[in-house]
Amino acid sequence: xxxxxxxxxxxxxEMKANGLSAYIITSSDAHLSEYTPLRWQxxxxxxxxxxxxxxxxxxxxxxxxxxxxxxFLQAAxxxxxxxxxxxxxxxxxxxxxxxxLAQELPAGSVVGADGLCLSFAEADDTxxxxxxxxxxxxxxxxxLEKVWADRPELPTKPLFLHPEEYAGASAAERIESxxxxxxxxxxxxxxxxxxxxxAWVFNVRGNDVLFNPVxxxxxxxxxxxxxxxxxxxKVPDEVRAYLVKNGVTIKDYTDLDSFVASLGADVxxxxxxxxxxxxxxxLIPAHCRKIEGVSVxxxxxxxxxxxxxxxxxxxxxxxxxxxxxxxxxxxEALGRGETFTEYELGIRLNEFRAKDKLFYGxxxxxxxxxxxxxxxxxxxxxxxxxxxxxxxxxxxxxxxGQYLDGTTDITRTISLSAPSDKLRTDYTLVLKGHIQLALVxxxxxxxxxxxxxxxxxxxxxxxxxxxxxxxHGVGFFLNVHEGPQNIRTEVNPTPLELGMITSNEPGLYRSxxxxxxxxxxxxxxxxxxTEFGRFFGFETVTLCYLDNALVKKELLTQEEIAWxxxxxxxxxxxxxxxxxxxxxxxxRSKTLPL
Numbered sequence: 001x002x003x004x005x006x007x008x009x010x011x012x013x014e015m016k017a018n019g020l021s022a023y024i025i026t027s028s029d030a031h032l033s034e035y036t037p038l039r040w041q042x043x044x045x046x047x048x049x050x051x052x053x054x055x056x057x058x059x060x061x062x063x064x065x066x067x068x069x070x071x072f073l074q075a076a077x078x079x080x081x082x083x084x085x086x087x088x089x090x091x092x093x094x095x096x097x098x099x100x101l102a103q104e105l106p107a108g109s110v111v112g113a114d115g116l117c118l119s120f121a122e123a124d125d126t127x128x129x130x131x132x133x134x135x136x137x138x139x140x141x142x143x144l145e146k147v148w149a150d151r152p153e154l155p156t157k158p159l160f161l162h163p164e165e166y167a168g169a170s171a172a173e174r175i176e177s178x179x180x181x182x183x184x185x186x187x188x189x190x191x192x193x194x195x196x197x198x199a200w201v202f203n204v205r206g207n208d209v210l211f212n213p214v215x216x217x218x219x220x221x222x223x224x225x226x227x228x229x230x231x232x233x234k235v236p237d238e239v240r241a242y243l244v245k246n247g248v249t250i251k252d253y254t255d256l257d258s259f260v261a262s263l264g265a266d267v268x269x270x271x272x273x274x275x276x277x278x279x280x281x282x283l284i285p286a287h288c289r290k291i292e293g294v295s296v297x298x299x300x301x302x303x304x305x306x307x308x309x310x311x312x313x314x315x316x317x318x319x320x321x322x323x324x325x326x327x328x329x330x331x332e333a334l335g336r337g338e339t340f341t342e343y344e345l346g347i348r349l350n351e352f353r354a355k356d357k358l359f360y361g362x363x364x365x366x367x368x369x370x371x372x373x374x375x376x377x378x379x380x381x382x383x384x385x386x387x388x389x390x391x392x393x394x395x396x397x398x399x400x401g402q403y404l405d406g407t408t409d410i411t412r413t414i415s416l417s418a419p420s421d422k423l424r425t426d427y428t429l430v431l432k433g434h435i436q437l438a439l440v441x442x443x444x445x446x447x448x449x450x451x452x453x454x455x456x457x458x459x460x461x462x463x464x465x466x467x468x469x470x471x472h473g474v475g476f477f478l479n480v481h482e483g484p485q486n487i488r489t490e491v492n493p494t495p496l497e498l499g500m501i502t503s504n505e506p507g508l509y510r511s512x513x514x515x516x517x518x519x520x521x522x523x524x525x526x527x528x529x530t531e532f533g534r535f536f537g538f539e540t541v542t543l544c545y546l547d548n549a550l551v552k553k554e555l556l557t558q559e560e561i562a563w564x565x566x567x568x569x570x571x572x573x574x575x576x577x578x579x580x581x582x583x584x585x586x587x588r589s590k591t592l593p594l
Contacts, residue, residue: 002149004048004082010147011046012060021109022101023143024126025056028117031195032275034481035209035364037216038152040117042144045151049078051378056084057097059104066097069467070377073511090467098129107134115139115278120271123278139278154253155208156231159215159239162203162477166405168307171203171246174300175226181296182221187270190296191260192219194275196479197297202228202248204239205477211364212479213402218256222267225249229256256280263288270296294494298484301475303499308406308476309523312501313541315358315406316521320543320575322352322401327414327545328586334391334416341388342368342381346399353401363400363407363480370395374413374515377468377507392417394550396515400480409480409503410542411519415549426508427516427550432458433506434518435560437470437487437538438567441527444534445495448487448502455487455506466507474501474521496536500524504538518546543571545590553594565593 002010015023029040034052043049047056047065051074054067066087067075075086088094095103101111111130115123118139127137144151164170169177178201182188192198195214199205206215217230227249235243235250243250251259260280263269265287272295273281284290304312326349333340340348346366353359369379370389374396381387389395393416400409413427433455440454448471453460455470471487474480484494485502496502505519522538529535545568553561568591576584 004046004084007046007147008058008063008083011058011143014143014146015058015060015112018112018141018143019110020112020138020141020143021105022057022059022111024097024111024113025058025144026113026118026122027052027054028119030116030277030279031193031216031218032117032119032277033195033209033212033214034479035212037155037208039154042148045144045148047079047084048082049075049084050380051075051078055097057100059101062104064097064100073376074378074380096129098126098133101130101135102133105133105135108136110136110138112138112141112143114142114144115282116142118278119274120276120278120281121273124273154231155216156233157207157215158234158236159204159206159217159230160236161239161242162199162205163404164203166307166311166477167203168305168311169203171201171243171248174201174203175221175247177300178221178296179223181300182270185270185291185293185296187268187291189220189222189263189267190270191276191280192221192297193277193280194295194298196475196482197275197295197301198228199478200301200475201297202226202243202246204228204243206234211362211402213360213477214479217253220259227251227259229253229259257283260284272298294484298482301478302473302482302485302501303497304476304501304523305499309499311405312476312523315401315403315408316541316543317574317578318356318358318403319353319401319408319410320571321578322349322356323410323412323544324575324579324583324587326352327412327590328583334389337391339388339390341383342370342373342386343383344386345389345397346381349397349399356401356403358404360402360404360477363402363409367396367398367411369397369515371514372512375509375511375513376515377509379515390416394419394423394514394516396517398517398519402477404477407475407477407480408542409474409519409521410544411505411507411517412544412547413516413518413550414547419550421552423514423516424550424552425555426464426510427547428552428555429458429462429464430506430508430516430518431546431551431564432556432560433470434504434520435556435563437504437506438520438522438540439537439559439563441535441537442496443532444536446536447492447495448485449489449491451496452487452489455504459506459508464508466509468507470506471502471504471522474503476501496524498524498526498536501541502538504540540567543574545571545587548590548592548594551594556594561594568593
């Protein structure tokens with residue numbers, strides 16, 4: 001197995017052979033996924049950094065890794081000894097990738113990247129910025145294919161159907177809803193690059209990406225045709241029959257390029273430049289009209305129907321049973337003096353969830369951070385390096401499940417012994433932000449960036465902050481991270497709409513000491529309608545007790561105390577009937593009012 005230094009040497013040889021002074025490798029794939037099949041995990045292969053977000057930039061004598069604050073600690077550890085330098089995005093004085101390349105390379109240089117794995121928006125932006133420095137950006141070369149000797153092949157696992165009893169709509173109905181949205185925007189066709197969008201519209205799922213029930217394929221929806229481009233061996237007879245019945249034509253995965261290149265002059269394509277690759281965009285004939293906008297599939301997928309929401313509420317109760325039993329088991333085991341590694345706890349939690357007959361798997365890699373490891377926002381415990389959890393200190397547990405009838409994502413911070421006053425103060429400030437977001441009522445058309453301050457206000461007033469977003473969209477038996485909505489400081493023009501599922505997860509992280517995060521999923525609901533418009537709010541759907549021992553009641557307002565006590569009581573009333581008497585009594589002790 002080659003070392004990072006050996007891989008860099010091979011890549012640099014290939015760069016020289018192709019006249020490149022630098023090469024950029026992103027975390028994405030040919031479908032612009034956040035979580036990618038093994039074949040496209042080139043950034044991990046070249047750098048050794050395992051986080052889900054980051055970009056590697058290699059020149060002939062330097063190598064850099066750009067990532068955000070979620071991964072600063074993790075990246076510093078994993079890049080050690082690799083010759084990769086860590087560039088902390090968002091930190092004053094840290095250059096952008098383009099500024100770095102301008103410093104390193106003379107005008108006339110050529111920088112390469114694989115346009116198959118870059119969105120048009122990102123590629124075009126970088127191309128324009130580099131052009132300002134007289135640097136060419138060449139997007140036609142996949143150098144990894146030449147230097148990655150044991151590169152995995154495309155996945156071949158079969159598709160399976162997502163039953164309509166959970167989806168709440170047939171593929172034909174979803175295709176028609178897409179056509180209606182396209183027509184409303186003056187378009188009559190769209191190319192589907194994102195595999196979660198494709199899974200949603202065709203009611204198919206797959207096993208090609210860890211934690212995400214999706215399959216590698218492309219799609220196209222026009223006025224009279226709907227096409228899925230997929231390797232034939234991935235389509236079982238049952239899936240083929242369903243797709244054909246719902247008006248979907250099946251073509252080979254490799255047919256997409258020629259299909260796009262042959263589109264007629266009557267085609268008016270809705271193009272989301274953030275959700276189509278540079279390569280596919282470049283194939284669109286000049287005679288086709290391009291109408292730019294947000295993907296109608298992403299928008300429609302984000303608004304869950306009544307069936308999906310009803311199923312999700314059932315999932316949350318069952319997921320809460322697994323979590324309750326896990327936390328009860330953990331408390332009692334630690335009380336007996338037993339110890340477990342963080343990695344072992346992740347496995348044990350999976351086992352509790354797996355007892356549910358509709359459980360598919362974890363919705364992401366469990367983040368089980370004990371003491372200082374909890375301060376690593378996207379910490380990943382490994383068998384050989386994970387810390388031993390004992391009956392003292394504090395544990396941050398961020399986990400989720402994929403069920404056929406919904407996706408969960410929850411974080412709880414649990415005290416394993418008498419917490420310090422500092423810890424209780426920090427926790428309560430995070431809790432205040434969580435509650436304020438749960439309580440808010442806002443006018444229709446409000447964006448997540450306009451609400452983010454509610455989650456941070458108490459922290460900011462004490463000179464504290466967290467470096468990640470407050471909320472992300474969540475799929476329905478799909479990717480645990482989805483758009484187009486979010487709640488964060490960065491401006492996102494997408495308003496929060498009825499039926500959207502979003503996380504509410506403020507936090508606080510003290511390096512080397514502990515991490516705190518409180519995460520529930522919320523659904524945008526109608527609160528009231530007046531002569532001033534419709535006002536929305538959030539229904540909290542996640543059900544799991546919050547740790548009373550960590551709360552400083554005197555820091556909460558009466559309104560916040562009322563919300564907290566009502567939430568704890570709802571957890572008990574909803575979950576306890578699904579537990580044994582002993583388990584219900586234990587949960588009662590955890591949900592007593594403040």
